[in-house]
Amino acid sequence: MKSRVWSKIDFSATGMQADYARVPYSSDISAYGWIPVPILCFNGGRGPTALFTAGTHGDEYEGQIALRNLARELSLSANLRGRVIILPALNWPAVSAGRRNSPLDGGNLNREFPGEANGGPTAMIAHYVTSELFPLVDVVIDLHSGGRSLDYLPVALGRSGRNDAEAAAILRLLKSFDAPFGAITDGAGAGAGSTLYAAAEQHGIPALTTELGFGATLSERGLRIAERGLRRVLHDYEILPTIHRIEPSSSVILKYQSxxxxxxxxxxxxxxxxxxxxxxxxxxxxxxxxxxxxxxxxxxxxxxxxxxxxxxxxxxxxxxxxxxxxxxxxxxxxxxx
CATH class of the missing domain: 2.40.50.100 (RNA polymerase II/Efflux pump adaptor protein, barrel-sandwich hybrid domain)
Incomplete structure (x- = not known):
C-alpha cells in the first residue's frame, strides 16, 4: 500500500532540497493537520544512495547532531557523485519532547517496522521509510545511543543478512563505519525484526545501527565516532570520494549473548x-x-x-x-x- 506520508522533495532532481515528510495527524485542535518530519536530500547525479537517520528515539543526541553537521558540509560540496537522504529527527514528536517514545501515541519507532500506512503517527513514519525511501537507497545507517536509561559501549550493530552475499555486505559496512566495537546481532534482546535496520535487511539493503552515548546527554566521543564513521562510509562507497577520511582503527567485531x-x-x-x-x-x-x-x-x-x-x-x-x-x-x- 502506498504511504499516506508525503513530501515536496523530488528525489530524482539534482542539487539540495529541504522539506518535510508530512505525517497526517488529526488532533483536537487541528482536524486536518500533519506532523513535520524534517528531510534533506543531496543529489549529485549518478552514484549510490545513502539513507542516514537519527532521532528514531528522541532522547538520543549524538546522531541528531552528527547529521545536522554533515548536512551543512554537504550543502557546500560540489563533488557528490551519488545521493544522500538525511532525516535527523525521524520521530519528530519524540525528538521535540526529548522522549524515547512518541508522546502522541506512545509508539517506539524502532519497534514499529515495517509500519502501517493507516496506523498511528509512529507506524506511518515507519511505513514511509520502508515503502518510499528503501526502494531508493543502497545503504542505510540509523544512529542511536543509550538514551536516558542505558550507558553503552560505543558500538555499531548489523544483522547477519539473509545469505552469504548480504552478510558480507553488512560486514563491509560495519568495517567502513569503524566504531571501536562492531557487533552482529538478531536483536533478540531488543526489537528483533521490528527495527529500522531489520526492515532494511528484509529489503536486501546493507544497514547498521549504533549505540554511541548514554544518559540522554551528548557524548563528545560518541559524536566524534558518528561523524568520522559517516565520512568513511561516504568516501568508501564513492558517494563523496573527496571527503576527508580518517583512517580506520580496526573495529573489534562482537556478537550479543543471549x-x-x-x-x-x-x-x-x-x-x-x-x-x-x-x-x-x-x-x-x-x-x-x-x-x-x-x-x-x-x-x-x-x-x-x-x-x-x-x-x-x-x-x-x-x-x-x-x-x-x-x-x-x-x-x-x-x-x-
Whole structure:
C-alpha cells in the first residue's frame, strides 16, 4: 500500500532540497493537520544512495547532531557523485519532547517496522521509510545511543543478512563505519525484526545501527565516532570520494549473548553497578547490588554475571523497577574475515 506520508522533495532532481515528510495527524485542535518530519536530500547525479537517520528515539543526541553537521558540509560540496537522504529527527514528536517514545501515541519507532500506512503517527513514519525511501537507497545507517536509561559501549550493530552475499555486505559496512566495537546481532534482546535496520535487511539493503552515548546527554566521543564513521562510509562507497577520511582503527567485531545472559532488576530498588561498559567479566563475578526500595533494613540483593564476556551496556539510572535491564553481555566473534 502506498504511504499516506508525503513530501515536496523530488528525489530524482539534482542539487539540495529541504522539506518535510508530512505525517497526517488529526488532533483536537487541528482536524486536518500533519506532523513535520524534517528531510534533506543531496543529489549529485549518478552514484549510490545513502539513507542516514537519527532521532528514531528522541532522547538520543549524538546522531541528531552528527547529521545536522554533515548536512551543512554537504550543502557546500560540489563533488557528490551519488545521493544522500538525511532525516535527523525521524520521530519528530519524540525528538521535540526529548522522549524515547512518541508522546502522541506512545509508539517506539524502532519497534514499529515495517509500519502501517493507516496506523498511528509512529507506524506511518515507519511505513514511509520502508515503502518510499528503501526502494531508493543502497545503504542505510540509523544512529542511536543509550538514551536516558542505558550507558553503552560505543558500538555499531548489523544483522547477519539473509545469505552469504548480504552478510558480507553488512560486514563491509560495519568495517567502513569503524566504531571501536562492531557487533552482529538478531536483536533478540531488543526489537528483533521490528527495527529500522531489520526492515532494511528484509529489503536486501546493507544497514547498521549504533549505540554511541548514554544518559540522554551528548557524548563528545560518541559524536566524534558518528561523524568520522559517516565520512568513511561516504568516501568508501564513492558517494563523496573527496571527503576527508580518517583512517580506520580496526573495529573489534562482537556478537550479543543471549538475553538469558543479561541481568535484570529482581525487584524495585536502587541499583549499584560494579562493572562498566567494555569491561571484561567472568562467570560468577560480582556485577552489582540492588537495594530493595520498600525495605530499608533489608540486605542488598547481590548480582553476579551468569557468563563470561564483555559488558555491552549497564543501566544508567539508579532507581530501577522489576524487569529493568541492568547489564547485557557480548562475546568476541571468531574467524571474522
Amino acid at each position: 538475553p538469558r545472559n543479561s541481568i535484570y532488576a529482581p525487584c524495585d530498588g536502587l541499583f549499584e553497578p560494579l562493572a562498566k561498559p567494555a569491561d571484561e567479566v567472568k562467570a560468577n563475578q560480582p556485577a552489582g547490588r540492588v537495594y530493595p526500595l520498600g525495605d530499608v533494613a533489608a540486605e542488598p540483593i547481590e548480582l553476579k554475571f551468569p557468563s563470561s564476556g564483555l559488558v555491552a551496556y549497564r543501566r544508567f539510572p539508579t532507581l530501577s523497577r522489576t524487569g529493568d535491564a541492568l547489564f547485557g553481555l557480548m562475546s568476541v566473534m571468531e574467524d571474522v574475515a
